[in-house]
Amino acid sequence: MQRSLTPGGTAEEPTKWIPSDSYIFDYSTGDHMIDVICGARPNFMKVDPIIKNTDPSVEIRLIHTGQHYDHIMSQSFFDDLDLPRPDVNLEVGSASITEQTATIMQRYENVFLERRPKAIVVVGDVNSTLACALVAVRYGVPIIHVEAGLRSFDRHMPEEINRVLTDQIANLLLITSTEARDNLLAEGRQSEMIKLVGNPMIDTLLRLLPSAMDSGSPPPDEPYALVTLHRPSNVDNPERLGAVLDALGNLEGLRILFPAHPRTLRNMDEWNLNIPERLSIVKPMSYLDFIRCEVDASVVITDSGGVQEETSVLGVPCVTVRTSTERPVTLEIGTNVLCPDTSLIPEAAAKQIASRPDSPPVIPMWDGKSGKRIAAAIENYTGGTR
Numbered sequence: 001m002q003r004s005l006t007p008g009g010t011a012e013e014p015t016k017w018i019p020s021d022s023y024i025f026d027y028s029t030g031d032h033m034i035d036v037i038c039g040a041r042p043n044f045m046k047v048d049p050i051i052k053n054t055d056p057s058v059e060i061r062l063i064h065t066g067q068h069y070d071h072i073m074s075q076s077f078f079d080d081l082d083l084p085r086p087d088v089n090l091e092v093g094s095a096s097i098t099e100q101t102a103t104i105m106q107r108y109e110n111v112f113l114e115r116r117p118k119a120i121v122v123v124g125d126v127n128s129t130l131a132c133a134l135v136a137v138r139y140g141v142p143i144i145h146v147e148a149g150l151r152s153f154d155r156h157m158p159e160e161i162n163r164v165l166t167d168q169i170a171n172l173l174l175i176t177s178t179e180a181r182d183n184l185l186a187e188g189r190q191s192e193m194i195k196l197v198g199n200p201m202i203d204t205l206l207r208l209l210p211s212a213m214d215s216g217s218p219p220p221d222e223p224y225a226l227v228t229l230h231r232p233s234n235v236d237n238p239e240r241l242g243a244v245l246d247a248l249g250n251l252e253g254l255r256i257l258f259p260a261h262p263r264t265l266r267n268m269d270e271w272n273l274n275i276p277e278r279l280s281i282v283k284p285m286s287y288l289d290f291i292r293c294e295v296d297a298s299v300v301i302t303d304s305g306g307v308q309e310e311t312s313v314l315g316v317p318c319v320t321v322r323t324s325t326e327r328p329v330t331l332e333i334g335t336n337v338l339c340p341d342t343s344l345i346p347e348a349a350a351k352q353i354a355s356r357p358d359s360p361p362v363i364p365m366w367d368g369k370s371g372k373r374i375a376a377a378i379e380n381y382t383g384g385t386r
């Protein structure tokens with residue numbers, strides 16, 4: 001493996017690692033197989049269009065780390081999306097971030113050494129993303145990061161750490177929107193490693209929207225807000241989570257449908273928090289049911305990254321209960337607004353509802369064709385079956 005280093009970086013021009021051509025194609029012990037990694041709920045809709053658009057002559061080994069393992073957080077997506085069964089399940093389960101990352105690394109290394117892929121594809125920003133990338137980089141196997149370059153600039157978020165570190169060691173950086181390129185360049189990544197491919201999660205949304213409208217469970221027949229919350233900053237502190245629940249109880253004229261993440265449910269139970277009367281707290285929903293409910297919601301209140309994107313494409317008003325977002329395009333088009341102050345959530349929701357767009361906005365390359373572009377970029381980079 002050869003690498004060249006641009007020595008003597010400065011603040012303006014940081015030191016850059018440049019993979020040489022020989023590095024890209026130096027997988028001498030490698031196979032013609034590509035590992036595609038998934039592990040948690042938001043990964044499944046991102047790997048689906050990659051797998052479905054990759055030429056059948058390219059062998060894919062689908063690795064599920066088992067970071068999410070409940071039927072409703074994992075298998076139900078394989079069913080709804082018609083995703084192939086994973087070739088390997090590392091069955092890591094719940095644990096602290098450190099233990100989960102370390103266990104995935106250990107277990108993936110075993111699988112990896114049994115049969116070494118010629119490249120690995122990681123998506124998003126979950127612990128599985130970074131853990132598997134760390135294994136591949138140790139063996140000089142190229143890493144392709146899909147959804148690279150998103151930045152909240154909030155390093156308290158575990159996902160931000162996963163994003164920054166994965167992007168530092170990835171060899172091909174596939175981005176969903178233009179600001180990601182600036183973020184990556186500012187961190188010293190090379191322009192020629194970066195390719196705008198659009199948003200694969202939106203491929204899955206657009207593909208399954210008709211099925212969701214046909215077969216998703218019908219939403220409430222009165223105006224409602226759909227709520228999802230699972231970020232540690234909102235749900236890992238009883239005062240904060242209690243304040244969010246109180247604010248939701250103050251939303252005028254809306255029923256609140258809250259499919260709560262297992263982590264959020266566990267904390268609400270443990271702290272015995274007061275649940276305002278108009279809140280219907282239910283288990284996490286299947287993908288089709290959730291999309292169905294997103295479409296008809298008066299407003300969506302969330303701290304999810306993917307939900308900010310989906311509501312933007314659907315033209316559904318969204319309030320994000322966070323200080324920052326790594327998806328600024330959703331703010332620019334106006335479907336989404338940040339509202340970290342819980343007491344202001346009802347006001348922000350009312351404003352968003354009043355300014356609902358007449359038709360869904362168009363975001364460049366969020367067009368249902370990202371899977372094709374990603375598959376082409378991967379094949380181009382790895383040389384297909386060569």
Ligand code: UDP
Pocket residue numbers: 041042045228259260283284285286287288290291303304305306307310
């Ligand atoms: N989602 C779902 N059921 C739910 C809540 C969310 O299917 O009850 C889907 C949602 O449509 C989106 C994805 O889960 O596609 C977002 O995942 P999550 O919020 O867990 O992760 P993030 O996007 O914040 O990383």
